[in-house]
Amino acid sequence: MKNIRTKLIVYFSVIVLLSSLIVGFISISYSSRSLTSEAEKSLVQMAREGAEITVGRIATQIKTLEIIAGLEEIKSMDWTIQKKVLDEILNRTDFIALGVVGLDGLAYYTDDLVENLAERDHIVSALNGIPSISDVIPNGMSGEIIMRYVVPIESNGQIVGALIGRSDGESLSLITDDIGYGDKGYSYVINNKGTVIAHPNRDMVLNLFNPIFERDTDTSLESVAAIFEKILDEREGLGNYTYEGKDLYAGYAPIEGTEWILVITANVEEVLAAIPSMRNSIIFAAI
Template sequence: ADINKFLEDYSKNSIDDSLFLANKNGLAYVDGDTHIDISGRRYFKLAIDGISNISERTISRINGEYIFVGSVPLYYDNNIIGTIQKIYTDKQMNELFAASLFSSKGYMYVINSEGYIILHTKHINCALKSDNYFRDVYEYGNVEAVRKMKDDIKANKSGFMENAVNGEKTFSAYTPIEQVHDWYLVTSVPTDVIAENGNIVMKIFYMVMVSLVLIFLVSICYFAWNKRRQKRVLEKIAFVDNVTGGNTYNKFLVDVQETLSNKINKQFYILSFDVDNFKYINNFYGFACGDKILRQIYSSVSVWMQPGETAARISGDRFVCFLLDADEERIEALFSAIRNITEENLILHFSAGVYVIKDYDENINLMVDKASVAAQTIKGVLNQHVVYYSKQFDDQTARNEELKRDLKLAIKNDEFVAFYQPKVDINSGKLVGAEALIRWQTKDNRL
């Protein structure tokens, strides 16, 4: 989906109408509103298989004109994710062959491996009897030359031959066009006018091919740069906390999971803590002040931690740490250091719970929950800031859940009974009221 969105955005913003992209399924993005299926085109099939190529003359499905289409694979992380196409009009391609060779007596062809003529110079000596170069040379009586040329092309080799055209001896050289799949360049010149500029056409053609490759490379670099930029933006959203500028809880989970997956033979701990009555700070001093305090807390914790430890803000004023050392004195020292960090002379109080990791495969969220449960048990307890999670918390949690279930059953079974304690005026001895009491009388002695 990200790739398709990029291809579509590129087609909308591209200033070159002759350059268009296609995804791996052959859906070409010609402009923002036009999509064309090119999956059946040979040039696309070759490119998606990793073969750069230029098509034979074909008819445009947009304007019906004759065109040639250059196509190369589009890579990302060493995988082909689509193709890039460059359109050349029939006029543009033929202009590449407008240069005269050898004092206007030379000429050339571009053919495929089966001998069919794709392009040729507009020249009086470029005599054509058919659309197949092999057939033309054969009909001029050059049987052996045709056989050798076919064998060389089949082996993807360069070669040359002497043949006669209308009684004039001609020297012809042929070579594969390396940048273009299944294309061969044939240059011919009468043997009596061979001169030093015999390779000028090859230079012109290769200059065009180099330009085409450069365009493709620029497009690929743009795609890779844009993809990396998007990745950095997404990572910042997912892994950078917008209040503290430090780790998010998602980043914390990733880092802890990576460490535990390595099965390092060390003891680790989860520390969960929050600020007591932090809601009061936000309400009285404002959220800007509250956010500033959260940043100061995270900064102090980051300095306090040892290598291999990590921390994050879960939400609000809740923080979590992954530690190698969770000695109570060490944690108390941290809280002492950050208790008076505020410029408003506020004294911060913390409640912290520690969970000792015994099973590396245990769910990390469950570990954090257990540390948080332990921290909640000392909320409001004077001079106690740290408590370690133990089995009694499991038992208490199970007992609380059982009580919740029994309360629902008691209401359903009418097990709550009202009793009234009379209130008597001691001076008059008269009944002036009563104190209502509710007693829970279970029918099956559950309590």
């Protein structure tokens, strides 16, 4: 009788233990999915908010130029007069050079650079009354990587030219550097062709990195190229990819008023880092 009782105790103890472990593993699986789901939701929301922050900082630069463009000396469209004023103002802005472009598309800058921008879309837009910004692009004259912010110059109700604020190629990256997920996540911006125009790795910006174009010669970029194509197609959403041996989540959202998309990454390993300790706690509790 005693042996039967002992066997029953052992039997039911094993059943309870197994049941607890099963419940524990189900809890771990559920918790893993919950962690992943919350991270995904957070990434998309952070991408939206990051895009809004970027829009706000771009708007600040545009507003600065609009104030300068409203000065009578700038409205004069006399470069000798304009240059003197712009030279004095330049150090109080975030631009590396200021310039004026006439209706003929010829641009003069405070650093004495002269270039013909008549066929550039962002210049055409400004000369038609719409403030505009360029992509991160090579400067045709010097070869340096730059961005242009452009606003119309109006006098007596007529557009007489446009004011240009030229920034170096890292300026957009400085805006997005502070946006990231966790300790290992970071953000970057791509244009409508999939070219990286802002990134913590400045070489990507300066080299106009585009995995869609480069995957034909570098098969390791296939995963990155695929997520970039997904981002360009959807413009807002969530995806995952592998880059340099790291598995990443990516949340993305469009930057209003541009053809750019902000992408925020999260390291999968970091997102799931809490699971091992959670698993150990559940197993310990079950035992």
